[in-house]
Amino acid sequence: MSNQELTKRFQAVEGMVRSLRDKCGQNLPEQLLDDVTAELLRIRHDLDAVWKGQQDLQRQVHQSSEKILQSNRQLERELEWRQVVENALTESEQKYRAIFENSPAGIAHFDRTGKITAVNHALPQLLGRTREDLMGLCVSERIRDPQMRAAYDECMAGRTGHWEGWHKPGSGDKARYWRVKFAPVFADTGELAGGTAIMEDATAAKQAQEDLEASEQRFRLLFDRGPDPYVLADSEGRLVDVNRAVVDMSGYPREELVGRLFHELDVLPAPQAQQARRLLGVTRDRTAAETREFTIQRRDGRRRIIEANAFPVALDGQTLYLVTARDVTERRQTEQALRRRTEELARSNAELQKFAYVASHDLQEPLRTITSFVQLLEIRYKEKLGPEADQYIQLVVDSALRLQRLIRDLLDFSRVHTRGKPFLPTAAGPVLKRAVENLEERIRDAGARITADELPVVVCDEAQLLQLFQHLIDNAIKFRGERPPAIHIWARRQENQWLFCVRDNGIGIPAEYADRVFVIFQRLHTRQDYPGTGIGLAICKKIIERHHGRIWFESVPGQETTFCFTVPDHQQYATLC
Known part of the structure; x- marks a missing residue:
C-alpha cells in the first residue's frame, strides 16, 4: 500500500471518529475519544515519517542509480579503450613480427641468462644454420672475440653494445665482415629481462x-x-x-x-x-x-x-x-710562331704564284717572238752557214720550244687554285673520252690501247679533271717499255669517296721514288731519255689536293704502274664544304 493510500485511510478513520463524537455527544467517554485522537495523531506522525523516509529512500535510490549509470558508462568507455589498446597492441605485435621476420638483418632475442628465445628468418641463413640449431643456444658461450664479448657485456649491463669485424661463424666457413648490435630489453619493473642481437653481413660494404x-x-x-x-x-x-x-x-x-x-x-x-x-x-x-x-x-x-x-x-x-x-706556354709560343710562319709562307706562296703567273705570262710574248725568229732563221739559213751553225740553230729552237712548254706548265700549275672553277656534279666518263680525243695523235703514234670501265658522277672542277686524266694518260704513254702501251681506267666506291685508278704496262717506278714523283721539277730520268718539264705530276697532286683527295701510285718495276686518286662523294663533299 502506497503512502497516499495510507493517508486517505487515516483521513477516513479520523472523519469517522469526529462523526461518532458528534452523534453520541456525551454518551462516549471523553478519555476514549482523546485516546483515539492521540493514537490517530501518532499514527499520522508515523505515517509522515514513513512517507518522508520513503521519499529519502527514493532519492537515495535515484542517486545510486545515477552513480551506477555513470559507473556503467565509465566501464563501457574503459572496455572500449581497452579493446582499442588490445587491437593496437595486436597490430603492433603483428607489425613487429613482420619486421622481425622480414628484416634482412639477422635478429635474435635472448633472456637474462643469454639463452636464445627467438630468431628471425634471416639469421639462420646468414649463419648457415637452421632455426632449431640456434634456439636455446647461450649467446655468451658462443662468443670468442674479446671485443664482441665486451659489446655483449655492455648489453647485459643495461647499455647498448656495438661490434664489427671479420668473423667465421663456423670452423669451415669463410670469414665475413659483420656488424653486430647488442641492445638490452627491460621488464615493466625496470629490471633487465634480456637483450636483442642484430647481425648484418657487411662484407660487400666493407669491400x-x-x-x-x-x-x-x-x-x-x-x-x-x-x-x-x-x-x-x-x-x-x-x-x-x-x-x-x-x-x-x-x-x-x-x-x-x-x-x-x-x-x-x-x-x-x-x-x-x-x-x-x-x-x-x-x-x-x-x-x-x-x-x-x-x-x-x-x-x-x-x-x-x-x-x-x-x-x-x-x-x-x-x-x-x-x-x-x-x-702550355711553350706550345702556345710554338703555335704562335707556327701561325706567323704559316702566314708568311702563305704570303710567300701567294706572291710566288702571282710571280710565276706574271712571269710566265709576261715571258710568253717575247719567247714566242724569239722562237718565231729562230725558226725563221732555221728555215732561211739551214745548210747555208755550215753544219756547226745548223746545230746551234737547232739547239736554240729546241730550247725555245722546251721553254715554251715549261712556261705553259708553270702557268697551269699556278692556275690550279687561282683559276679553278666551281665544283659541280660531273660525269667522269665523258671527261675521260675528251682527254683521249685530245691525246689522239700521241695515242696513235705510240700504238696505245685505252680501255675504261663505267665511271661515276663526281663533284669536281670538270676542266681540272680533264687535265688530270690527260697528264696521267700522257705519262703512261711516255714511260712505256718495248710493248705497245695498254692503259686501263676504272673507279669504285670506297666508304665516303670514289677511288679512281689508271693502270699501264710501262717501265714502272721504284718504290723509293714515291715522294719525289709528285714534287715540281723532280725528274727520275734524263731529258734525253724521256723529255718533259717535270711539272705534270705536281699539277696532278695540286688538283687532287684542291678536291680534298689524295694521289699515290703502286708499281712493279719493269711491268706496270697504277696511279690512284680519290675524290669525295656528294655527301662527304657537302660535309667538307
Whole structure:
C-alpha cells in the first residue's frame, strides 16, 4: 500500500471518529475519544515519517542509480579503450613480427641468462644454420672475440653494445665482415629481462669501403707525384690541397696556397680568378667542365699559360673538385710562331704564284717572238752557214720550244687554285673520252690501247679533271717499255669517296721514288731519255689536293704502274664544304 493510500485511510478513520463524537455527544467517554485522537495523531506522525523516509529512500535510490549509470558508462568507455589498446597492441605485435621476420638483418632475442628465445628468418641463413640449431643456444658461450664479448657485456649491463669485424661463424666457413648490435630489453619493473642481437653481413660494404680507400690512396699517390699540376678545391673555390707540380709552376709554397680562395691568390689575376670560379660552377652540373685557358703570374713575376679542367671527386666523405692543369706556354709560343710562319709562307706562296703567273705570262710574248725568229732563221739559213751553225740553230729552237712548254706548265700549275672553277656534279666518263680525243695523235703514234670501265658522277672542277686524266694518260704513254702501251681506267666506291685508278704496262717506278714523283721539277730520268718539264705530276697532286683527295701510285718495276686518286662523294663533299 502506497503512502497516499495510507493517508486517505487515516483521513477516513479520523472523519469517522469526529462523526461518532458528534452523534453520541456525551454518551462516549471523553478519555476514549482523546485516546483515539492521540493514537490517530501518532499514527499520522508515523505515517509522515514513513512517507518522508520513503521519499529519502527514493532519492537515495535515484542517486545510486545515477552513480551506477555513470559507473556503467565509465566501464563501457574503459572496455572500449581497452579493446582499442588490445587491437593496437595486436597490430603492433603483428607489425613487429613482420619486421622481425622480414628484416634482412639477422635478429635474435635472448633472456637474462643469454639463452636464445627467438630468431628471425634471416639469421639462420646468414649463419648457415637452421632455426632449431640456434634456439636455446647461450649467446655468451658462443662468443670468442674479446671485443664482441665486451659489446655483449655492455648489453647485459643495461647499455647498448656495438661490434664489427671479420668473423667465421663456423670452423669451415669463410670469414665475413659483420656488424653486430647488442641492445638490452627491460621488464615493466625496470629490471633487465634480456637483450636483442642484430647481425648484418657487411662484407660487400666493407669491400667497397676498402676499394674506395685503396682508390683514394692511389688517387693521393697520383695527386702528389703527378707531373701535371693538380688542385683540390671545394665548391666555394677554396683550395683544399695542391701537389708539388703546382708549387713548382707557381713558385709559391704550399702553405701560401692551401686554404685560400681563388680570388685571394696573387697567382691568379682577378678576371682569371672569376673564370676559375665559373669553371667549378660548370662542373657542378656535369661530370667534367670544358678545358679553359688561363694566364697565371708566378711569384717571380713571370707569366705562364695553362690549360685547366675540373671534375668532381669523392674524397674523405665529401665532394671536392679536382682541377687539372698543364703548362702550355711553350706550345702556345710554338703555335704562335707556327701561325706567323704559316702566314708568311702563305704570303710567300701567294706572291710566288702571282710571280710565276706574271712571269710566265709576261715571258710568253717575247719567247714566242724569239722562237718565231729562230725558226725563221732555221728555215732561211739551214745548210747555208755550215753544219756547226745548223746545230746551234737547232739547239736554240729546241730550247725555245722546251721553254715554251715549261712556261705553259708553270702557268697551269699556278692556275690550279687561282683559276679553278666551281665544283659541280660531273660525269667522269665523258671527261675521260675528251682527254683521249685530245691525246689522239700521241695515242696513235705510240700504238696505245685505252680501255675504261663505267665511271661515276663526281663533284669536281670538270676542266681540272680533264687535265688530270690527260697528264696521267700522257705519262703512261711516255714511260712505256718495248710493248705497245695498254692503259686501263676504272673507279669504285670506297666508304665516303670514289677511288679512281689508271693502270699501264710501262717501265714502272721504284718504290723509293714515291715522294719525289709528285714534287715540281723532280725528274727520275734524263731529258734525253724521256723529255718533259717535270711539272705534270705536281699539277696532278695540286688538283687532287684542291678536291680534298689524295694521289699515290703502286708499281712493279719493269711491268706496270697504277696511279690512284680519290675524290669525295656528294655527301662527304657537302660535309667538307
